[in-house]
Amino acid sequence: MSDLDKAIAQLRACRPIPEAQVRELCHKARELLIEEGNVVTVTAPVTICGDIHGQFHDLMELFRVGGDVPDTNYLFMGDFVDRGFYSLESFLLLLCLKVRYPDRMTLIRGNHESRQITTVYGFYDECLRKYGSANVWRYCCDVFDYLALGAIVLGASNTLSPNPEQTDVSEEDVEIEVCNADGQIMTQFQRQSRRKAGKSPNGAGGAAVNGVAAGSSNGPTGAVPSNTGPPGSGASGASGGSIGNPAGAVLCVHGGLSPLIDMVDKIRLLDRKQEVPHEGAMCDLLWSDPDEIDGWGLSPRGAGFLFGADIVKVFNYRNDLSLIARAHQLVMEGFKEMFDASIVTVWSAPNYCYRCGNVAALLELSEDDSGLGIFARSNGDVGRSDGGMGGGGGGGGGGGLRSVLENDLKPGPARRYRVFQAAPQDSRGMPAKKPVADYFL
């Protein structure tokens, strides 16, 4: 294992490892990933991260803010590569950490973990430059095919773990806490009883959109605590409900939902070892976006769908989920909760493309001490398919839908967002691509 530790050290210094070592790493990773289901079960505590996009130095900043790897459990929701100039180092480091600490790292696939996309958006090019051949890219693409498509976080607590930076212990009904990179609390939101007509999803969405516009001026520090929540949490606090029912799980997926997937278990039936297809369930999971619409809509991306609040709520109800965490879309504040906090977008690439001026965030879910929330969910669960859950699904029809939307949503787990900015410019050297060495033409 010392070889692996050496590789980790080298990659942490942002130096690529030799091709032979990449091959070995990828083979080990393959053995590991093949044993994972399409939906990996992860238990809280866990820190959930969104897109990285080859911004190596910001990934290091992420580890600084969120805690280093064996100490903190991480779940990365894909899009490790492309756009930034250090896709290779970023992905290989994550992969090394995965192989070194398999239980503490979860990597799921993003739409950029694909041959087609990476040939256009930079990763292919980067491998070609850094190794002189595309072999490393091919090894990595082979690993992409084995990455899980989603994850389920179980046992997330309804109360936040104490914040080490905070001396006065916060009250137990804090639902959302937003911290800056140094761990200082910027805003807190208490759990509230459900507001019936207080805010329509559209209104909440509007507020969030405004927040996006304002966010470009001053980042997270400009956020003023107010009734409508900080930018990025348009519907904060609205997911109240009874406290102390930790059974709801959190589904993590890169893009979003698929019209072909009404149950999480259906994801398990996909043969995921393939290039991301252009349509179908697997494609949708990696490409879809939530949007302020009713039902399903065509996605402007040309792949996946748009889905509205009703879709999310029914899905969450049916699958006993309290929250869907996804990435895939740039949000200026680093995170954005939508649809009465039934879905959240987490974005972890600060100053995206080195010029978007956004901040990044990671989402911490803490562990529930009671242990009530943890039960295995797999195809092997007798009774899951012909008993309780199936009945729940069947009951969702007709008048059931209304009750779903109004009453039966799971309360969201307590969420701590840590917002951080791009790594200081000077710590990273000038980001640049590696030039072509020799030329004939």
Place this chain on the structure above:
Amino acid sequence: MAQPEPDRTTDKKRVKVYELRNNDWFDRGTGFCTAEFVTIEEGQSGQEPRVTVEAEDSPGRWLLETKIVKDDGFQKQQDTLIVWTDNGVDMALSFQEPDCCQQIWKFIDSVQQTFQSVNGTHADDGLSDDLAIEMPSMIQLPPADLASLGDLETQIRIMSSTANGRDALAKSIMNDNYISRLIPLVEMAEDIESLTDLHKLCNIMKIVLLLNDTTIIEHAVSDDCVLGVVGALEYDPDFPSHKANHRQWLNSQGRYKEVVRIEDEQIRRKIHQTYRLQYLKDVVLARILDDPTFSVLNSLIFFNQVDIVQHLQSNVGFLTDLFGIFADPNEEQLRKKEAVLFIQQCCAIAKNLQPPARQTLYNNFLIHGLHQVINFGLRNFDVAVRVGATDILISMIDHDPQMIRLAIYRQIQAREAPLTDTLIDLLLVETDLGIRSQVSDSLKILLDPTPPGPPENRGELIAGQGRGQRQQTVEPQQEVFLNYFYENSAVRLFKPLLDLAGRTEMNFNVLNDGVFSYLNDILCFYIRQHGQRSKFFVMQNNLGQRFNQLLSCKEKHLQLVAIRFFRQLVVLQEEFFIRHLAEKKILGPVLDVLLRTMPRDNLLCSACLDLFALISKENIRDLIKHLVENYREKIMALAYIDTFREIITRYDHSQGYAAVEPYFLESDDEVSTRRPTNPGARGMMEHLAIDPTEDEYWNTSDDEENVAREAPETGATPNSSTAKPLVEYTSDDDGEESADAVMTSTAATPSDDASKENKEPTTPGSTSGTATPPERVSEKRRREEDEDDALDKLVHHKRRNSSAASSNSSISSATALRKKKNFGGGRDVSPNGHGPKKISITISSSIKNAAVKAGAEEEGK
């Protein structure tokens, strides 16, 4: 240019004065406009040009009093509008009459002309009269010395913030040769170690380059300027403690490899220039590059490359020398290697050329002996050379596979070892992943008998659709080639698989076990494309059993390969393969794998479930029957999973001794989830009413099948198929047609079918009219230009993976199969698919608004 006499206008022109405040045009009031030279007071000599507006309602109050100075950027817009910037405020005059506007503009314009002639620049004299209106005024930049760097930086930063300013700035910089004047400053600042000056220089240079002016960029990478320019950019104020080493990199000799001397001075210069442009794009400016500059750089690079390649390919002497390198046995290995890499780079550039130009290039290469280069390269011990040679080969295949096929045909005629055999040998021994996957791709494309057709038909046709016709159009040469391949090469290619026969120990070399995955890919492709030949090959060599052996090795990724192969056989839904699967009892071991792994939820388990779900969903009765009759216990053990319960129910139902109700309940449930391409109706929204026609289809389907399908296919013995072994297309079509016959009474031409269905809304086929999903593909195409990150942008990269994607994508294939059923043999899913498309337009227009809105809101990614 003669200065026109200022037009002193006495009659006043009615005008509204606007001022831009907070992005809104604020109305200052209405008045009468005058433009004239006003004598400056306090004894100064001369006059100054002014535009004034006197308020209409209170004469004597001036709404506007502005002096025309040279960089206010006056512009006339439309007929009645003059806009300019007055001390940083955007102003506009809106005239009531176009004539009045023209008169005032004439005055302003003449004054501006004067400014230009004072500066001594008549650059645009030739076109001045028309263009002068749009032309920005010239500007005077501060002198290029260290002392005025601060001024300079501020000034150009301000200028570069408006479109007019940028144009003017770009002009001045080129006219004054400003870049060359800045360059010495870099060394001066370095000498006195003035970091602040260097930072200013860097900022200035960045702004200048990002002005995005082709001439400036070309000038910046010229021999004279390039080192100075990148020198300035080495001191980036964003990284105060760093210094880049661009000059050192670009200055080092020997980066340029000249395999054969290029005599033309200008072309050589272009080669260097292109390299520098790439360096600018990738390294120097990479972080700050905006999209316009990025495309300016790219197009400069592109046009240079076109010129270079055009020059080389028409230069016979050069080509003779180049390819002569390979003919000379005494030539150094290194020089041969460099020559291969040189040709590789030519081919890479050629990919961007227009097809005719590319064709000429390849033709010229071929005439001079490109084949021999590929042969030399593929067998070379140096991996870089092999990579180069495969790259060259691939780019030619990409361009025109038929060209290479014909070459192979000639090789076969001449009884030489064909290129395919070389490729096969390489595939089996090669350890380089890249070469292996490219060789595997070439083996697929070269043996693809499909004549090039409309792209949507290529590689996306699944199962038997339309393949009958394709077979007939195969050219005779292609026949010879395919015959040769199956007689001689196929055994060679699939040797690792065939060698598994009789082997009990399944241990593989880690380096080489990847070969199975490639062989599976290739075989799946051949099975889809080659019809009978591949069937015979699979049967003769008992390949199903061979793959089955892989199931017993401990490497899970090899087990996956086997499952993938079986899945392909099932997807085809061809009786031949279905029977092969059943007769060889191939699915039993797959069930064992599932039982073995089942408590765990891993990739292997998902792959198996996917396979059985496909069988159950597509209701492949032969296989369901085979499974239940042979492995009932195993399936019962798995019956807690929906899929397997369904398989048993389906079997029991088809045998007629199960309660009917549960079956219908299930199929109803399915109906709601089985329309994958209709975003509105499918999925979890079961509160939506189930489409009545669809419902009817499901209720009636069994009767039909009893008549049309059950009898010949799952009846006591499939006698129709045994009567015609191996001729599966016709038998397949026969089956479909007899089903059609029941529905529409006469099997007719596709168009006939379609019209009939329109008239008879109750026939099952007509569900296509009401429940047809929007045609998403066409929808996608329409939007493809707008989307930064859209998948469709990748269309030109698609080919290499398309076959794999289509074979892998369970959903698309399942959809296709379903269509085939619904539409009666899929024949009315004509290439231009009239029915679905019309519907798609009406549906999509309503959704589009939402989509557009969403696109505007978020930067896609």
